[in-house]
Amino acid sequence: MNCIIVDDEAAARMIVSHLCSQVDNLTVIEEFSNALQAMKFLNKNDVDLIFLDIHMPDFTGFDFIETLKNPPKIVLTTSNKNFAIEAFEYDCIVDYLVKPISLPRFLKAAQKVESFQISSAQPNVATSASRSEESTEKEMYINIDRRLIKIEFDKIYLIEAKGDYILVKTEDKNYTVHSTLKKIEEKLPDSLFLKVHRSYIINIKKIIDIEDNSVLIARDVIPISRSNRPELMKRLNLL
């Protein structure tokens, strides 16, 4: 796993770099004293992980994250504990280290990163298998309050977009996740799921009935947009 360190303080970069050297399979490929340099680097290079200082002059760590289209995993490093809540509003943020960082705490963060790599790799398998081919994945993992929760695809009724969050309704429970409909759509198997409206993806096996421009799933009546209706009708086993 390769990583970069972004921190305006040389001592902080040196400490993180030294801590990284204590972890197998974690290589620091570059260090940056400001976010702008790091952004330029990331435009041309792939990294697995960023150790990112929140408190930098001109451009905060959060500003930096907002500029990244596909952010890698990020471990925040800061001298301020008060940013923790804000930090976990970002899916890409795996952990939050308060300076000065100790080796045991750093190792714990490294373990977290590794487990996130594994969990996020599973849905990616489904994506790379191409949505036209049938995925062998039967479940996905979602990040709720720093816990990875397994959800079986066939237990999901529907997914609803709610601003910066999505609501995943399942047979057992509903989950609110900080993500987008587009992002989860890429992880779901084509054979089961269909986007029927800009705010809804449904499990077509869970449809109870369809009436005009709405579909009944469990107890929810979901609108079907005009543009999505033909695809839905095509997918149904009509008599």
Added chain:
Amino acid sequence: MEQPNLNYIKELAAGDEGFERKLIEVVQKELPVEIEEYLANLNNAAYLLAAENVHKLKHKLGILGLEKGYAIAIEYETQLREGNADLKNTFQSILNACTNFISGL
């Protein structure tokens, strides 16, 4: 009064004397610059900027093993953000202790 020490640095280095030396050198180089910037902002009553400087200095206090000093820095940073510099003398004595300590290494 709590005294600066090398406990954190030595624990981190775990016997790696090269790393220990380099980290001390970086602290010796960065700390005076950060203090100078902080004092300039404080003297200009630019409290928000001074708070930013204290935020940075806080990490150095942690590196130099000052747990109480770190806690004072947190409080002082908050005060400065509210336009209050009541803790400036207390903080200055912590900075002085750090300066004396690193110059003697």
